[in-house]
Amino acid sequence: MTEAATLPDPFEEVAPPRGRSGAAAWTTWLLRRLGLAVLTLWLVSVLVFVATTALGDPVRAILGRDYNSNPGRVAQLEAQLNSNDSLVSQYFSWLGGLLTGDPGTSLANQQPVWGQISGSVVNTLVLMLLAAVVMIPLAFGIAMISAHYRRRRPDTVIQTVLLALAGVPEFVTGILLVALFSTSVFHIFPAVTIDSPGGHPWDVPKGMVLPVATLVLAVTPYVSRIVRATLLDVLDSDYVELARLKGIPEPVVMRKHALLNAIVPGIQVIALQLAWLAGGVVLVETLFAYPGVGRQLVDSVRNHDVPMVQALSMIIAAVYIVVNLVADVLSILLTPRARTAISS
Amino acid sequence: MATTQATPPGPASGGGLVVEDLGVTLTGRPADVVDDIDLVLHPGEVVGLVGESGSGKTTVGTSLLGYSRAGALISSGKVLLEGRDVLQLPWKEVRQLRGEEIAYVPQDPASALNPSIRIGKQLVELLELRGIGTAESRRQGARDGLAEVGLPNDDEFLNRYAHQLSGGQVQRVALAMAFLPKPKVLVLDEPTTGLDVTTQKMVLDTMAELCRAYGVSALYVTHDLAVVANIADRVAVMYAGQIVELGPRDAIFAKPMHPYTRALLDSIPHLSQARALTGIPGRTPAPGARPGGCRFNDRCSFAVDACRAEVPQLRTLEAGHEVRCLRTDEIGLWDINLGNVPDADPDRARDVILSVEGLDVFYGRKQVVHDVTFDLAKGEVVALVGESGSGKTTISRCVGGLHRDWKGTIAFEGRELAASARKRSAEDRRRVQYIFQNPYLSLNPRLTIEQIIRRPMELFGLAKGKQATDRVLELMEQVALGPGMLHYQASRLSGGERQRVAIARALAAEPDVMICDEITSALDVSVQGSIVSLLEGLRKERGISMLFVTHNLALVRSIAARVEILQAGRVVEEGSVVTVMETPQRDYTRNLLANSPRID
Numbered sequence: 001m002t003e004a005a006t007l008p009d010p011f012e013e014v015a016p017p018r019g020r021s022g023a024a025a026w027t028t029w030l031l032r033r034l035g036l037a038v039l040t041l042w043l044v045s046v047l048v049f050v051a052t053t054a055l056g057d058p059v060r061a062i063l064g065r066d067y068n069s070n071p072g073r074v075a076q077l078e079a080q081l082n083s084n085d086s087l088v089s090q091y092f093s094w095l096g097g098l099l100t101g102d103p104g105t106s107l108a109n110q111q112p113v114w115g116q117i118s119g120s121v122v123n124t125l126v127l128m129l130l131a132a133v134v135m136i137p138l139a140f141g142i143a144m145i146s147a148h149y150r151r152r153r154p155d156t157v158i159q160t161v162l163l164a165l166a167g168v169p170e171f172v173t174g175i176l177l178v179a180l181f182s183t184s185v186f187h188i189f190p191a192v193t194i195d196s197p198g199g200h201p202w203d204v205p206k207g208m209v210l211p212v213a214t215l216v217l218a219v220t221p222y223v224s225r226i227v228r229a230t231l232l233d234v235l236d237s238d239y240v241e242l243a244r245l246k247g248i249p250e251p252v253v254m255r256k257h258a259l260l261n262a263i264v265p266g267i268q269v270i271a272l273q274l275a276w277l278a279g280g281v282v283l284v285e286t287l288f289a290y291p292g293v294g295r296q297l298v299d300s301v302r303n304h305d306v307p308m309v310q311a312l313s314m315i316i317a318a319v320y321i322v323v324n325l326v327a328d329v330l331s332i333l334l335t336p337r338a339r340t341a342i343s344s
Numbered sequence: 345m346a347t348t349q350a351t352p353p354g355p356a357s358g359g360g361l362v363v364e365d366l367g368v369t370l371t372g373r374p375a376d377v378v379d380d381i382d383l384v385l386h387p388g389e390v391v392g393l394v395g396e397s398g399s400g401k402t403t404v405g406t407s408l409l410g411y412s413r414a415g416a417l418i419s420s421g422k423v424l425l426e427g428r429d430v431l432q433l434p435w436k437e438v439r440q441l442r443g444e445e446i447a448y449v450p451q452d453p454a455s456a457l458n459p460s461i462r463i464g465k466q467l468v469e470l471l472e473l474r475g476i477g478t479a480e481s482r483r484q485g486a487r488d489g490l491a492e493v494g495l496p497n498d499d500e501f502l503n504r505y506a507h508q509l510s511g512g513q514v515q516r517v518a519l520a521m522a523f524l525p526k527p528k529v530l531v532l533d534e535p536t537t538g539l540d541v542t543t544q545k546m547v548l549d550t551m552a553e554l555c556r557a558y559g560v561s562a563l564y565v566t567h568d569l570a571v572v573a574n575i576a577d578r579v580a581v582m583y584a585g586q587i588v589e590l591g592p593r594d595a596i597f598a599k600p601m602h603p604y605t606r607a608l609l610d611s612i613p614h615l616s617q618a619r620a621l622t623g624i625p626g627r628t629p630a631p632g633a634r635p636g637g638c639r640f641n642d643r644c645s646f647a648v649d650a651c652r653a654e655v656p657q658l659r660t661l662e663a664g665h666e667v668r669c670l671r672t673d674e675i676g677l678w679d680i681n682l683g684n685v686p687d688a689d690p691d692r693a694r695d696v697i698l699s700v701e702g703l704d705v706f707y708g709r710k711q712v713v714h715d716v717t718f719d720l721a722k723g724e725v726v727a728l729v730g731e732s733g734s735g736k737t738t739i740s741r742c743v744g745g746l747h748r749d750w751k752g753t754i755a756f757e758g759r760e761l762a763a764s765a766r767k768r769s770a771e772d773r774r775r776v777q778y779i780f781q782n783p784y785l786s787l788n789p790r791l792t793i794e795q796i797i798r799r800p801m802e803l804f805g806l807a808k809g810k811q812a813t814d815r816v817l818e819l820m821e822q823v824a825l826g827p828g829m830l831h832y833q834a835s836r837l838s839g840g841e842r843q844r845v846a847i848a849r850a851l852a853a854e855p856d857v858m859i860c861d862e863i864t865s866a867l868d869v870s871v872q873g874s875i876v877s878l879l880e881g882l883r884k885e886r887g888i889s890m891l892f893v894t895h896n897l898a899l900v901r902s903i904a905a906r907v908e909i910l911q912a913g914r915v916v917e918e919g920s921v922v923t924v925m926e927t928p929q930r931d932y933t934r935n936l937l938a939n940s941p942r943i944d
Contacts, residue, residue, distance in 0.1 A: 238455040245409050245450075246470050246521070247442030256469075260460040336460055336505040 022343035029342050033328065037321050044317040045098070049091050052306050052313075059083055062107060062304040080105065081306065098314060104307035108300070113311045117296060121315055123201055124285070124292035128277050130208065131215040136270060139220045143227035143266075144254055150232055159225070166221035171283045174214040178287075181210065192289040201290060211288045215281065219273040226269045230262040237261075264331045271327030278319040360561050361385040361408065361446075361529045366421035368403050368412055375632030377403050377416050378585040382658075385529060385561035390552060392572030392593075393565045394608070395582035396868045397839070398628035402451075404582070405531045405565045407431075409446050410438040425529065443470045447522035449532040449551075453514040453539065457506035464502030467521050476525070489520035493550050511732070512543030516550060523554055530555065530562040536571065538865070540731040540895045545939040548575050567868045569605075570612050570898075570941040573597060578664070581605045584629055584639040587658065591665035597943055599678070601667040603644045606678045611873030613898040614944040615925065615937065619683040621902055623874020627838055638670065646675045680944060688905035690920030694721035697889050698743070698776075698857055703752035705738050705913070713738055713750070713913040718906075720857065723887040725879075727900040727921070729936070730910035736893045737781075739910075740859045743891060744778040756857070774804045777850035781862040783842035787834040793820070793845055794830045800853040819848040823878060840871030847878065859891045864899070876903055897940050901925055909933050 052058065059077045060067050067074060077083075082090050097103055103113045142158060149155040165173070182191040193211065194204045202208050234240060235258050243257045244250075282294035289295070293312055300308035332338045366381035378400035385391055395401045403416065410430045412418050423430040425445060430438060442448075450456040457466060467486040471477060477485065483502075490497035493516040506514055515535050522530055532551065536544040552575045555562050564572055572579055572593075579596040581589040581604065589602040600606045607624045626643040629635065635642050641651040650670055658666045669675075698720040705713035713735040720726045728736040741747040743754055745765030754761045756776065762768045777800075780786035787796055797816045801807045807815050817827050823844040834842055843863055850858050860879070864872035880903065882888050892904055900907050900921060907924050909917040909932065917930045928934045 238450050238452055239458040241413075242448065242450045242456055242518075243458070245406065245411055245442055245448040247439050247444065248470065248473065249439060252473060256461070257458050261458070334460070337507045340505065340508060 025343050030329075033325060037325050040321055041314075041318060044321075045095060045314060046091075048310055048313045048317075049094060052310050053081075053083075053087070053090060053094075057083070058304075058306050062306065064304075077107070080107070094310070098311070103311035103314075106300075106305055106308050108303045108305045108308070113307050117293070117308070117311055117315065120292050120296045123290065124278065124281060124294065125319075126200075126202060127208075127211060127215070127281065127285075127290065127292060128274060130212045131219065131277065132270070132274055134212060135216045135220050135223065135273075138216065139223035139270075140227055140259070140263075140266065142220070142224045143231055143262075144259065146224070146228045147231035147235060147258075148250075148254065150235075159228075162221040162224055165217055166225075169283075170214055170218035171287055173217050174210070174284055174287045177210050177213055177217075193291065207288075211284055211290050214284050214287075215277060218284075219277065222273055223266060223269050227262055227266040230265045231258055234258045234261045260334075264334055267327050267330050267334070271323050275320040275323045278316050278323070360387045360389075362422070362424040363404075363408065364422040364424065366404065366407055366423065367419050368400070368407060368416050369419045370631055371415055371417050373632060376585055377631045378407075378582075379420075380586055381407075381421065383563075383580060383587070383590070385563060386577075387528075387561055388556060388559040389577045390555055390562045390564055390572075390575050392569075392576035392579040393563055393582060394567065394569050394572060394579060396567055396608075396624075396628045396870055398584075398630060399582040400585040400631075401565045401567075401582050402533055405533050405563060406448070408529065408531050408563065409442050409448055410435075411442075440474075443527070444474070444525045445527055446529045446531065447525070447527035449515070449518050449522050449530065449535045451533045451535065451537060453511035453518075453535075456518050457514055459506050461505075462502065463504050463506070463509070463517055464499075467502075467517070467524060470525055474525075485524055486520075489524045490517070492523070492554065493517070493520045494546070495520070510543075511539050512547060515539065515543075515547050519547065519551060519554070523558070523560075526558065528560060530560050531565070532562060533565045534567070537566075541897070541936060541939045541941070542731055544571070544941070548941075551575070567870075568612070568941070569597075569608050569869070570943050573941060573943045581608065584634050585631065586639065586668065587666075588640065588668045589666065590658070595662070595665045597680075599665075601661060601665070601672045601675075602640075602669050603646045603675065604640050607643075607645075608870055609678070609680070609943065610683055611870045612943055613876075613896070613902040614684075615898045615901060615940055615942050616944045617681070617684045618687045618902045618921075620685045620880075621873040621876045622683065623840075623872075623877065624870045625874075627840070638668075646671055687901070687922045688725075688920065690905075690922050692905070694719075694724065696720070697722045697757060698891075699753075699755045700739070700743065701753040701755070703739065703742065703750060703754065705735070705742055705747065705750040707749065711913070713742075716752075716908075716910075716913075716915050718908050718915065718918060720889050720891060722856075722889055723883060724906065725883060725890045725892050725904040727892045727894060727904035727907045728910060729894060729897060729900055729907055731895060731936075733912075734910040735913035736895075736910050737861055738913075740778075740861050740891055740893050744776060744859050745773070746778065770804060774800070774853045775856045776859065777853050777855035777857070778859045779843075779846050779850050779861065779863050782866050783839055783846050783863075784866070786846055787842055789834055792831045792833055793825070793837075796834070796845060797848050797852050800849060804853055806852070806854065815852070816848075819851055822851070822882075823848045824874070838871075839867050840875065843867060843871075843875055844878070847875070847882075851882070855888065857889045857891065859893070861893045862895070865894070865896075872899070879903065897925065897936055898942065909936070 058081060059074055062077060063070065063073060082093060101114060106113050106116060146155045146158045178191045180186065181189045189209045190207045193201045193207045240253060240257050243253050281292060282298055285292045285295040286298060293315065297312045300312060332342065363381055363383040367379040368377040369375060370377060381404055393401045393404060403412065406412060407418055408423055418431055421431065430441065464486055467489065468482040471482045486502065487497040490501065495501065495513060495516055509517065518535065536547050539547065551562065554560065564576060566572055576593050578592050580587050581602065583604050589596065589600065589605045596605065600609055610622050611624065613619055613621055624643055629639065637652040637654055638656050641647040644651065654670060656668045656670045658668045660666050661672065696719045700719065701717050703713055703716040704711060716739060718726065728739060730736045738747065742750045745768055748764035750763060756772060761772060765773055794816050797819055798812050801812045801815060820827060825841060825844050834845065837845065864875050867875065879890065883890065894900060904921050907918065907921050908915050909924065911932050917924055917928065917933045924933065925937065928937060
C-alpha cells in the first residue's frame with residue numbers, strides 16, 4: 001500500500017506531454033525518411049547493376065552473333081564498359097559516375113547518356129504532372145458525387161463506367177481516343193506528338209491533349225474508387241452524423257468533414273499511380289510517339305544499350321521513391337494524430 | 345391520444361417541445377421502428393428516455409431534430425417547437441433549426457468529434473456558417489463555453505485535436521458545442537456511456553447545471569435508469585418502439601407500475617446492499633418481429649392470456665404518471681429491496697489459489713503499476729476497481745499472461761507463473777481463462793458458435809468428436825443459449841449473447857480462475873444483470889474463482905467478496921467488500937462511492 005492519493009481534480013486534466021521542440025522532432029524524422037530513401041535507391045542501384053552487368057556478359061549480349069566474328073569490336077566494347085575489371089570495381093566506377101552526374105556513354109551513338117536522357121526525363125515529368133493536375137481534382141470530384149448518391153442510380157452508373165475504364169488497357173483507350181478525336185470521327189487533335197528538334201512536345205499544346213487524356217483515363221478510376229470507398233466509411237461516422245445534426249449544410253459536411261478525412265488514402269493511391277506512370281507510360285509514349293523516358297527505355301533495351309538502360313532504370317526508381325516520400329509526408333501532415341505523434 | 349390530454353398542459357408558447365404521435369418506419373419493409381410516441385419537454389426540464397438496445401430510444405431522440413438514420417423514415421406525427429412542426433418544415437428551415445434551436449450531443453466520445461479539425465474551429469463552425477457574431481465574438485463565445493463546462497480555454501486548448509483529449513473532455517467539448525448557439529432543446533444520446541463514474545458524474549452535473557441556467561429542455565437517452573435517477577425531472581421508459589411508462593422521477597423509482605420498468609430496476613445493482621441481480625429473459629424484439637397484444641408479453645412474468653390478445657393503451661394512473669399495461673391493478677406494489685441478499689461474509693475462511701505479490705508493470709520505460717499485492721481464494725470473486733488508467737486491466741492482463749513486461753510474483757497454487765502465456769504450461773493456461781471486455785471484438789467472426797466453444801476442448805485435449813459437441817450443447821445451456829444457435833456466426837448474436845459465448849468458451853477449458861475484464865461494460869444494464877447472475881451460479885456450483893475488473897462499485901457489492909481499489913497503478917484501499925464500502929478509509933474510495941449513480 002502506498003501513500004493515500006487524493007482524487008485528482010478532473011477539471012485540471014494535464015496537457016498532453018510535450019517532448020522535444022516540434023521543429024527538431026520533424027527534422028529528425030525527415031532526415032530518417034530521407035536516409036531510408038537513399039538506402040532504397042542504393043539497393044536499386046545494386047539490383048540494376050547486377051541485372052544488367054553481372055549476370056552474363058553484356059558484351060556478348062550486345063553483339064549477339066557478331067561476338068565470335070568481330071574480335072576488334074569485342075575489345076572496343078570491353079574497353080568502353082571496363083568489363084575486364086572486377087565486378088566490384090565496375091560497380092563503384094559506375095556508381096561514382098552516377099553520383100557525379102556522368103552515367104556513362106551510350107553504346108548506340110557514342111553520345112553521353114545524360115545529354116540524351118535529360119530531355120526525355122523532363123518530357124515525361126511534364127506529361128506526368130499534367131496528367132496529375134487534371135486527374136486529382138477529377139478523381140476527387142467524381143468520388144464525392146458518387147459518394148453523395150451512394151448506391152443510387154448516378155453512383156451505380158459512375159462506378160460501372162469507372163470499372164470498365166479500369167479494365168481497358170490504356171493503349172486501347174488511347175487508340176479509341178485517336179480514332180474518335182483524330183482520325184475517324186473528328187479531326188480535332190493530332191494523333192501523334194509533334195516533336196521538333198530542339199523544341200518541346202508541349203510547344204504544340206494540341207498534341208498533348210490525347211496523351212494526357214489517355215493517362216488520366218487510365219489512372220482516375222483507381223483513385224476515384226478508393227476515395228469513394230473511404231468517403232462512404234467517413235460519411236457513416238459519428239462525427240459526420242453530429243455535423244448533420246448540428247445543422248451543417250450537406251456540401252460543407254462533404255467538403256470539410258468528410259473529404260478531409262478521406263484524403264489520406266487518396267494520396268497514397270495517387271502516389272502509387274503517379275509512380276507507375278513514371279515507368280509505365282511506355283505504351284502511351286510509344287502510341288503517341290511522345291519523346292519520353294518510356295519510349296527511350298524501349299529503344300535502349302532493343303539496342304542493348306546497357307549504360308542507357310541502367311541510367312533510365314535509376315531515374316524511374318528515383319521518381320518512384322520521391323513520389324512515395326512526398327505522399328508519406330503529405331499523409332502525415334494531413335493526419336493530426338500522426339502529426340502530433342511526431343512533434344511530441 | 346390519451347397521452348396528449350393526460351400530460352400537463354403543454355408549452356403552447358415560450359420554449360419546450362411537444363411530440364405528438366410520432367412514428368418511424370423502416371424504408372425497406374413496412375415495419376415500425378417506433379410508433380405512438382407522445383412526449384412533452386417543458387422549458388428547463390430534463391426528461392430521461394430509458395430502454396434497452398433496440399427499443400428505439402435513439403430513433404426518437406434524433407427524430408426531434410427531424411433526422412432519421414439511413415434505412416428509416418419518419419412516417420407520422422408532429423414535433424412541435426413553439427407552434428412550428430419540425431417534421432413539416434422545408435428541409436432548409438429544419439437545417440437552420442438544428443444546432444441553433446435543437447442541439448444534439450452524441451454517444452461515443454471516441455468518435456464524436458472530427459479528428460481532422462481543431463477543437464476551437466469545430467466549436468465555432470456552426471456560428472461561422474450562419475454568420476452569427478464576429479470572428480472575435482465567436483472565439484470568445486467558445487472560450488466562455490469551455491469555461492462553463494470546466495475545461496481550459498486558452499489558445500493551446502482551442503488548437504488541440506480530438507485525440508489529444510480524454511473521453512470526458514470530448515464529451516464536455518460536445519456539450520459546450522451544443523450549448524454555444526443557445527438552443528432551446530437539447531437531445532443527449534447516452535453521452536456518458538464508456539466514461540468512468542467520476543467523469544460521468546461531472547458530465548451529468550455540467551449538463552444539468554447548464555439546462556437550469558439557460559432554461560433548456562433536455563431529452564436524455566440512456567439504457568441505465570440509475571444514470572437519470574439524479575438528473576431527470578421525468579422519466580419515459582421505452583420498450584420495442586413504444587413508451588410503456590412515463591412519469592415524474594419519484595413516481596418511476598418509487599412506484600414503477602410497468603413490469604418492464606420493474607425488471608429494469610431489478611437489474612440495477614445497489615451500493616448499499618448486495619442483490620441477486622436478475623436480467624430480463626429473452627431479447628428486445630426487432631422491428632417487424634414484435635409480438636401481438638402487449639409487446640412485452642413474451643418476456644413478462646405477469647403476462648396472462650389477455651396480454652397476448654389485447655393491445656394495451658397508455659393509461660393515466662395519477663397526475664402525469666402513465667402506464668401501458670393491462671394489469672396495473674393486479675400486479676401489486678414493487679419493493680426496491682426485493683432482490684436483496686446478504687453481503688458476502690467477510691469472515692469466511694479463505695483458501696488462496698492465486699496470489700500476486702509486489703507486481704510492477706511497465707510499458708516500455710514507463711512504469712504503470714507499482715507494487716501491487718493481493719490474492720484470490722477458491723470460489724471467491726475479487727474485484728479490481730478504479731477509474732480509466734488506474735491499471736486494473738493491465739494487472740489482469742499480467743495475471744492472464746497477456747502482458748509480459750512485469751516484475752514481482754504471480755503464483756498459482758503456490759507455483760510461480762511465467763510472465764507470458766506462451767511460456768506457461770498448457771495446464772496453467774487451461775486453468776486460468778480470460779474473458780474480454782468487448783464481445784463484439786473477442787469472437788472470431790468467421791467461426792460458428794460451436795467452433796468457438798469447441799476450440800479450447802480440442803486445444804487442451806479435453807474432448808473431441810461427438811463428445812465435444814455434447815459438451816458444447818451442455819455449456820450453451822448453462823449460459824442460457826439455445827441449441828439453435830450452434831451453427832450461427834457471432835454476427836447474428838446480440839451483445840449479451842456474444843458475451844455468453846465468450847463465457848462458455850472460457851468454461852470449456854474447465855478453468856479454476858476466470859479473469860473477467862469489464863465484461864459487462866459494453867452491455868445494457870438488463871443484460872449485465874443476467875450475466876452477473878450467471879457468473880454467481882458458476883461460482884457457487886463449480887467453485888470457480890474470479891478476478892472481476894470493473895469501474896462500477898455497485899456491481900462490486902453484488903458480485904464480489906473482496907475489493908482492491910486502484911488509483912494510478914497502486915492499490916489505495918483493499919478489504920472485504922462490506923468493510924470497504926461501509927467504512928471507506930480513503931478519500932479516493934469515498935469519492936468513487938459518491939460519484940456512483942444510485943437508485944437506492
